[in-house]
Amino acid sequence: MPELPEVETVARTLRPQVQDCRLGAAQVLRSSSLHPLSLPLERLAGARVAAVGRRGKLLLLDLDPSAAVDTALRAATGLRLAIHLRMTGRVRTVEAACPPGPYTRCVFALRTPAGEARQLFFDDVRAFGLVLAATPDILARWSFWRDLGPEPLDLKAADFAALLRGRGSALKAVLLDQKVLAGVGNIYADESLFAAGLDPRRKADTLRPAQSARLLHCLQDVLLRSIAQRGSSIRDYRDANGDVGAFQNSFAVYGRGGEACVRCGRPLQKLRVAGRSTVCCPHCQR
DNA sequence: TCCTCCCTGTTC
C-alpha cells in the first residue's frame, strides 16, 4: 500500500531508469486502469521524460513534448503522466522483448538516451491504480488533483493547527483525508498518532496547540524515517528496482493488534476508525 | 461527514 514514503522511493528509484528517455508506442491492457480524463497514451509518443517526482501519493513523470510525434502536442507546457499506485500498483522498466505479465495494465515503449529500446510497465494486481496523461487544464478538471492538500513535509506547526481547526471528526479521518494532507495513508496515520500519544478517535479540533505541533512533528519524523528506510513493504510494495523497503520492521502499532505496546507493555487494541482497521494503545494514546 | 463499493490474492 504505497503511501508518501513508498511513492517517494519509487520516484527515486525510477528516475535513473527513465530520465531523458523518449516514450514510444503505448498500450493500455486494461481500460479501467486509464483515468477517464486522460489523453490517449499513444499521443505521448516522442515525448521525453524530463523529470520524475511525486505529489502526495501520485507519481509524476514530467514530459517534454517538443519532439512529440503528435505535432498538436508539441507546444504543450506542463504535460505530465500521473500514476496512482493505490494498493498494489508497481512500475518497472524491462528489456524491449519482455512480454507483459498477467497484471500488466499499461506498457510504454522507451528509448534510452543511449539509444537502447526498453519498456516501462505499470503492473497492478487489484487494478485500483490509475494512469493519467494530462495537460494542466486536464489536471485542473481532476477533482482529486485540484483538491489535494499540502505536502505534510512542507508544513509548519501554525499551518497544521489551522488545518485541524473546526474539524470535529476523528483525528485519524483527518490525517487520511487527502484534501487536508496529501500522502498519508493507514500506516503512517496509525504510527504518527501512536508516536504523538493521541487517540485516533479523538476529535481533531480538541487538540491544544502543543499537541497539534507534536502530532505534526511525529508525522514528519515517521515519514522521514520511512523514506530513509525506503518505505514499508507489507505484502506487495516494491520500488522501481523490485526491492522491498525496511520500515515495516520499525512499526510500533500498524499490524500489531494484540501485541504488547512498545512503550507500556499493555496489549495493543485493534479497532475500526474512519472505516479503516486501526491499532492503538488505549493507555498511551489519549 | 460517514458508509459502501470497487478489485483480487491471501488467510482463516
Added chain:
DNA sequence: GAACAGGGAGGA
C-alpha cells in the same frame, strides 16, 4: 468459501 486488506468515488 467468507473475511480481510484499503484509497478514493459517490451517495446517503
